[in-house]
Amino acid sequence: MKKIKINKTMKNDMITYGMVILAYIVVQLLISSGHVSSLIRGLLVPFCTYVIVAIALNLTVGILGELSLGHAGFMCVGAFSSAVFSLAYKDAIPGGLRFFLAILIGAAAAALVGFLVGIPVLRLRGDYLAIVTLAFGEIIKNIINALYLGVDSNGIHFTMKDALSLNMEEDGLMLIKGAQGVTGTPNDSNFTIGVVLILITLFIVLNFIHSRTGRAVMSIRDNRIAAESVGINVTKYKLIAFTISASIAGVAGVLYAHNLSTLNALPKNFGYNMSILILVFVVLGGIGNIRGSIIAAVLLTLLPEVLRGLSDYRMLIYAIVLIAMMIFNWSPNAIFFRKRLKQRITAGRKPEKEA
Amino acid sequence: MALLETKNLGISFGGLRAVNAFDISVEKGQLYGLIGPNGAGKTTIFNLLTGVYQPDEGAILLDGVNLTGKKTIDICKAGIARTFQNIRLFGDMTVLDNVKVGLHNHYTYSTLEGILRFPRYHKVEKEMNEKAMELLKVFGLEEYADYKAENLPYGQQRKLEIARAMATAPKLLLLDEPAAGMNPNETKELMDMIGFVRDHFDMTILLIEHDMKLVSGICEKLTVLNFGEVLAQGDTQDVLSNPEVITAYLGS
Numbered sequence: 001m002k003k004i005k006i007n008k009t010m011k012n013d014m015i016t017y018g019m020v021i022l023a024y025i026v027v028q029l030l031i032s033s034g035h036v037s038s039l040i041r042g043l044l045v046p047f048c049t050y051v052i053v054a055i056a057l058n059l060t061v062g063i064l065g066e067l068s069l070g071h072a073g074f075m076c077v078g079a080f081s082s083a084v085f086s087l088a089y090k091d092a093i094p095g096g097l098r099f100f101l102a103i104l105i106g107a108a109a110a111a112l113v114g115f116l117v118g119i120p121v122l123r124l125r126g127d128y129l130a131i132v133t134l135a136f137g138e139i140i141k142n143i144i145n146a147l148y149l150g151v152d153s154n155g156i157h158f159t160m161k162d163a164l165s166l167n168m169e170e171d172g173l174m175l176i177k178g179a180q181g182v183t184g185t186p187n188d189s190n191f192t193i194g195v196v197l198i199l200i201t202l203f204i205v206l207n208f209i210h211s212r213t214g215r216a217v218m219s220i221r222d223n224r225i226a227a228e229s230v231g232i233n234v235t236k237y238k239l240i241a242f243t244i245s246a247s248i249a250g251v252a253g254v255l256y257a258h259n260l261s262t263l264n265a266l267p268k269n270f271g272y273n274m275s276i277l278i279l280v281f282v283v284l285g286g287i288g289n290i291r292g293s294i295i296a297a298v299l300l301t302l303l304p305e306v307l308r309g310l311s312d313y314r315m316l317i318y319a320i321v322l323i324a325m326m327i328f329n330w331s332p333n334a335i336f337f338r339k340r341l342k343q344r345i346t347a348g349r350k351p352e353k354e355a
Numbered sequence: 356m357a358l359l360e361t362k363n364l365g366i367s368f369g370g371l372r373a374v375n376a377f378d379i380s381v382e383k384g385q386l387y388g389l390i391g392p393n394g395a396g397k398t399t400i401f402n403l404l405t406g407v408y409q410p411d412e413g414a415i416l417l418d419g420v421n422l423t424g425k426k427t428i429d430i431c432k433a434g435i436a437r438t439f440q441n442i443r444l445f446g447d448m449t450v451l452d453n454v455k456v457g458l459h460n461h462y463t464y465s466t467l468e469g470i471l472r473f474p475r476y477h478k479v480e481k482e483m484n485e486k487a488m489e490l491l492k493v494f495g496l497e498e499y500a501d502y503k504a505e506n507l508p509y510g511q512q513r514k515l516e517i518a519r520a521m522a523t524a525p526k527l528l529l530l531d532e533p534a535a536g537m538n539p540n541e542t543k544e545l546m547d548m549i550g551f552v553r554d555h556f557d558m559t560i561l562l563i564e565h566d567m568k569l570v571s572g573i574c575e576k577l578t579v580l581n582f583g584e585v586l587a588q589g590d591t592q593d594v595l596s597n598p599e600v601i602t603a604y605l606g607s
Binding site for chain 2: 008203204207208211212213214215216218219221222223225226227228229230231232233240288
C-alpha cells in the first residue's frame with residue numbers, strides 16, 4: 001500500500017514535468033517548421049511568466065489556503081529589482097551570469113517583501129491576507145511610478161520628486177525614471193530559459209508539497225485548531241509557504257522584465273486586474289492542482305490571441321470558455337461524471353483495480 | 356506522584372463562571388472519566404488543559420512540570436494530546452499523511468532538505484512511513500492508508516483522530532466524547548480499543564463521555580462536573596451511585 005502511494009505521487013509529478021517538456025518540444029518543432037506566427041512567438045515568454053506566477057499563487061491559495069490578491073505586486077518587486085540590477089551591471093557582468101544573479105535578486109527581493117507583508121497578516125485568521133495584499137499590490141505599483149533612481153560616481157541617488165532633483169552628474173546612469181520606468185534592460189530571457197524556470201518552479205513547489213513542511217502547511221489549511229493540537233507552529237509554516245510563493249512570483253517578474261526593453265508599472269501588467277487574472281488561472285485550473293494551473297494559464301493567455309480573428313465575438317467566447325471550465329472543474333455533476341469516466345477507463349484496462 | 360494535576364483551576368467568560376475551583380489528579384496509567392450534563396464545562400476544561408484557553412486562576416501540572424499559561428504547541432510538545440468532540444481531521448490529506456503530521460515534531464529535516472531531496476529527506480521519510488504504518492496497523496486502519504481522511508467512515512475517522520494524537524507520543528491522551536454519534540456496536544468496539552491503547556502504549560487517558568455504559572465499563576475513576584463545579588470525585592462505582600450525581604443527570 002505504502003509503495004503504491006509513493007509511486008502514485010511520483011507518477012503524478014512526472015506527468016506534470018513531462019507535460020511541460022512535451023509542450024516545449026512541440027512548440028520548438030512548430031517554430032522551426034515555421035508554423036508559429038510572430039505574434040504568438042512574442043507571447044512565449046509571457047506564457048512562461050504567467051505559468052510560473054500561477055503556480056506560485058496556487059501555493060498560497062491551494063496549499064496554504066489563504067487568498068492573495070497581490071501576486072502581481074510581488075511580480076512587480078521581482079521585475080523592478082532585477083531590471084535595475086541588470087541595467088546597472090549591463091557591461092560589467094557577462095550575460096548568462098548576470099541573468100542568473102538577476103533571478104536570485106528578484107527572488108530574494110520578492111521573498112523579503114512577502115515575508116514583511118506576511119508577518120503581521122498571517123498571524124490573523126480570516127481573509128485579512130486578501131485585503132492587505134490587494135492594497136500592497138496597488139501601493140508598490142504607485143511607489144515605483146513615482147520613484148526616480150540613478151547612479152553616478154558619487155553613489156546612488158533616489159527621489160520621489162522628479163528627475164532633476166536627483167542631482168546626478170552628467171555621466172550618471174538613470175535606472176528608474178518614475179512613470180517611464182526602466183529603459184534599456186538587456187533582453188536576457190527567452191522561451192528556453194522560461195521553460196527551465198517553469199521546471200525549476202515545479203521542482204520546488206511539488207517537492208515542497210510532498211515534504212514534511214508541505215504537510216504541515218496543508219494540515220493548517222485543512223484544520224488549524226487540529227494542526228495546533230498536534231504541535232504545528234501555525235504562523236511559522238504559513239510564513240514559510242507565503243514567502244516561497246512570493247519569491248516564485250518574483251522570479252516570474254524577473255522573466256517578464258528581461259523580455260521587454262522598457263519596463264513600466266502599468267495597471268495592465270502589475271495592477272489589480274493582473275492579480276485577479278492570476279487568481280482566475282488558479283481557480284479554473286483547480287485550487288491545489290498545480291498541473292491545472294499550468295494548463296489554465298496557457299489556455300487563457302492563448303485564447304484571446306487565437307480568437308483575434310473573431311474580433312467582437314472574442315470576449316464573448318472567452319467568457320463562455322471560462323464558464324465551461326468552471327463547470328467542468330467544480331460542478332458536482334461534472335466531477336461525478338469525470339470520476340465515472342475515469343473508472344470506466346481504468347476498469348477496462350485493469351479490471352482488478354475496479355474494487 | 357500524579358501524572359496530571361490541576362489546582363484550583365478557574366475561568367470565566369464575561370459574567371459566566373465556566374469552570375470554578377477545578378481540582379483533578381490523574382495517576383499514571385489510569386483511565387479517568389470526566390462526566391457531567393451538557394454545558395457543565397467539560398470541554399472547557401480540555402481547552403484549558405491544552406492551552407486553547409488560558410485559565411484565570413489555578414495551575415496545571417504534567418509530571419511535575421507547570422504548564423499553566425503555555426501555548427497549545429508547547430503543551431503538545433510537553434506531552435498532552437487530544438481528540439475533538441466534532442472530529443477535526445485533515446480532511447483533504449491521506450490517512451497516512453494525517454498520522455505523519457502527528458509525527459511532525461519527532462522526525463525532522465529542514466524545508467530546504469525537503470525541497471532538494473537530500474539523503475536525509477529519504478531516510479527520515481522512510482522512518483516516518485514505517486512509524487505511521489505501524490500506528491495505523493495498531494488501529495486497524497492500514498488498508499485505508501491511501502484514502503482521503505474525509506472519505507473514511509465515521510467510526511474510522513474517530514480512530515484516525517486517536518491514531519494521530521498517539522503519533523505525537525504523548526504522556527496523557529485526552530478524548531473528547533469519543534463515542535459521540537456511534538451505535539452500540541461501534542461503542543463496544545471503541546471501548547475495547549481505548550482499553551487496548553492504554554495497555555499497548557502504557558498510556559494515561561482522560562476522557563469526556565456521555566455514554567454511561569462506556570464510562571462505567573472502562574473508567575477507573577470519575578469526576579462529575581455540574582455548572583463548572585466538581586460535584587463528585589472518586590471510584591467509578593461510588594460516584595455513579597452517589598445520589599447527587601443521579602439528581603444532576605436525571606433531575607430530582
